[in-house]
Amino acid sequence: MEAPELAAQTATWRAEHQAVLEALSDPAVLRDPARLRQVSRREKELAALVEAAEAVQRAEADRAVARELVAHAGGGPDRDLAREELEHAETALEEAWAALRSLLVPKDPDDGRDVILEIRGAEGGEEANLFARDLFEMYRRYAERRGWDVEVLSLTLSDLQGIDQVTLVVKGPDAWQRLKHEGGPHRVQRVPATESQGRIHTSSATVTVLPQAEEVEVEIDPADLRVDVFRSTGPGGQSVNTTDSAVRITHLPTGIVVSMQDEKSQIQNRQKAMAVLRSRLRRLEEERQQAEASSLRRSQVGSGGRSEKIRTYNFKENRVTDHRIQLTLYKLDRILEGDLDELVDALLAAERAEQLAQPLAEAASATPTPSGARRALT
Structure with missing residues (x-):
C-alpha cells in the first residue's frame, strides 16, 4: 500500500470511527446489549487501526527527513550520524507496518464461542x-x-x-x-x-x-x-x-x-x-x-x-x-x-x-464493519 492509499484508507477509518462513536451515544444502541457489544468492539478496532496507520505515516515522514540528512551530510562523523538516524527510521517504519498488518489480520467471528x-x-x-x-x-x-x-x-x-x-x-x-x-x-x-x-x-x-x-x-x-x-x-x-x-x-x-x-x-x-x-x-x-x-x-x-x-x-x-x-x-x-x-x-x-501474507490493501478492504456483520440464518 502506497502513501496516498494509506492516507485514503486512514481517512475512511477515521470517518467510520466517528460514526461508531456517535452510535455509542444512540439510545437505541444503548438499550440493545448485543448491539452495544458489537459497536463497542468495532470502536476499539477502529481506534487501534487509526492509531497504527498514523504511526506508519509518522514513521514514513521521519524516514524522509533522515534521507534528506544523509543526502546533504558531509563526510566524517556527520554522515555516520545521519546514516545511523536513517537506519533507526527504517527500522521504526518496518515495525509500524508490521503492527498495522497485524491489526488487519481478519478476526474469526466465532472466537469465544463454545464448540459442538x-x-x-x-x-x-x-x-x-x-x-x-x-x-x-x-x-x-x-x-x-x-x-x-x-x-x-x-x-x-x-x-x-x-x-x-x-x-x-x-x-x-x-x-x-x-x-x-x-x-x-x-x-x-x-x-x-x-x-x-x-x-x-x-x-x-x-x-x-x-x-x-x-x-x-x-x-x-x-x-x-x-x-x-x-x-x-x-x-x-x-x-x-x-x-x-x-x-x-x-x-x-x-x-x-x-x-x-x-x-x-x-x-x-x-x-x-x-x-x-x-x-x-x-x-x-x-x-x-x-x-x-x-x-x-x-x-x-x-x-x-x-x-x-x-x-x-x-x-x-x-x-x-x-x-x-x-x-x-x-x-x-x-x-x-x-x-x-x-x-x-x-x-x-x-x-x-x-493471513499475514495477504496483500495489505486487500486486508484493509476486508476489515468488517457493523453493517457487514454475520447475518442471522433463516
Missing part, C-alpha cells in the same frame, strides 16, 4: 469405532488440561464398546480457537484389537467441529420439523428405557437428522437435539455462502475416506502427522493423553502466516 464436537467411526468397521473412542478420550483429556467443561449430548456405543457416534459440547473461552482445525477425517494405522494375526490395518474416524449457534441466530420454522419419539437403545439394539424419551428431529428442507437419547426426559433430549440442529444449519448456511464466493476451504468431513485424511496416527512408530502443515511428531502416546498444544499451536501459526 461430533466424532464418528468411518471406514474400517469396528476398528474405526474403537479409534473414534480414542479420539473422544483424547479431546476429553485435552479439555481437562485447558480447563474447559465437557458435556456429552449423545453417545452411541458399538458392540465392542467403541464409539459409533458421539456429540459433545466443549465450553471454554478459547475452545473454538483451539479446536476449529480438528475437523476432518483422522486416519489410524495400527494392529487392531480385532486382528488375530498381527497385521497393521488402516481405519478412519471423522471429526466435525461446529461453533455453537445461539437460538436467536438461526430461525427454524416449526412446520419444517418432523419430530419422532422412541425408546432409547443400547449396543445391539436392546432397549435401555421403558418410556418414549428418545427424540429424532428431521429438518425437512435440508434433510438433516439429529437424534438424542441420553436423557431420561423427552424435553431435555429435544432441547439438546435442537441445539445441535441450529449449529448444523448455521454451518450449512456458511458453507453455502463460501461456495458462492469460492473463497474458503471444503467441508470438513468429506466422505470420511482413509485417503482424505487430515492427520495420521501411526501406533507402530509412535508418530502423528498433520498433512495440512506437513508436521510430524513422534509423541503419539502423549498426544492421545491430551497433549495437543504443539499440534494446535502449529496449525494456528500456519493460519496466521497465511
Whole structure:
C-alpha cells in the first residue's frame, strides 16, 4: 500500500470511527446489549487501526527527513550520524507496518464461542469405532488440561464398546480457537484389537467441529420439523428405557437428522437435539455462502475416506502427522493423553502466516464493519 492509499484508507477509518462513536451515544444502541457489544468492539478496532496507520505515516515522514540528512551530510562523523538516524527510521517504519498488518489480520467471528464436537467411526468397521473412542478420550483429556467443561449430548456405543457416534459440547473461552482445525477425517494405522494375526490395518474416524449457534441466530420454522419419539437403545439394539424419551428431529428442507437419547426426559433430549440442529444449519448456511464466493476451504468431513485424511496416527512408530502443515511428531502416546498444544499451536501459526501474507490493501478492504456483520440464518 502506497502513501496516498494509506492516507485514503486512514481517512475512511477515521470517518467510520466517528460514526461508531456517535452510535455509542444512540439510545437505541444503548438499550440493545448485543448491539452495544458489537459497536463497542468495532470502536476499539477502529481506534487501534487509526492509531497504527498514523504511526506508519509518522514513521514514513521521519524516514524522509533522515534521507534528506544523509543526502546533504558531509563526510566524517556527520554522515555516520545521519546514516545511523536513517537506519533507526527504517527500522521504526518496518515495525509500524508490521503492527498495522497485524491489526488487519481478519478476526474469526466465532472466537469465544463454545464448540459442538461430533466424532464418528468411518471406514474400517469396528476398528474405526474403537479409534473414534480414542479420539473422544483424547479431546476429553485435552479439555481437562485447558480447563474447559465437557458435556456429552449423545453417545452411541458399538458392540465392542467403541464409539459409533458421539456429540459433545466443549465450553471454554478459547475452545473454538483451539479446536476449529480438528475437523476432518483422522486416519489410524495400527494392529487392531480385532486382528488375530498381527497385521497393521488402516481405519478412519471423522471429526466435525461446529461453533455453537445461539437460538436467536438461526430461525427454524416449526412446520419444517418432523419430530419422532422412541425408546432409547443400547449396543445391539436392546432397549435401555421403558418410556418414549428418545427424540429424532428431521429438518425437512435440508434433510438433516439429529437424534438424542441420553436423557431420561423427552424435553431435555429435544432441547439438546435442537441445539445441535441450529449449529448444523448455521454451518450449512456458511458453507453455502463460501461456495458462492469460492473463497474458503471444503467441508470438513468429506466422505470420511482413509485417503482424505487430515492427520495420521501411526501406533507402530509412535508418530502423528498433520498433512495440512506437513508436521510430524513422534509423541503419539502423549498426544492421545491430551497433549495437543504443539499440534494446535502449529496449525494456528500456519493460519496466521497465511493471513499475514495477504496483500495489505486487500486486508484493509476486508476489515468488517457493523453493517457487514454475520447475518442471522433463516
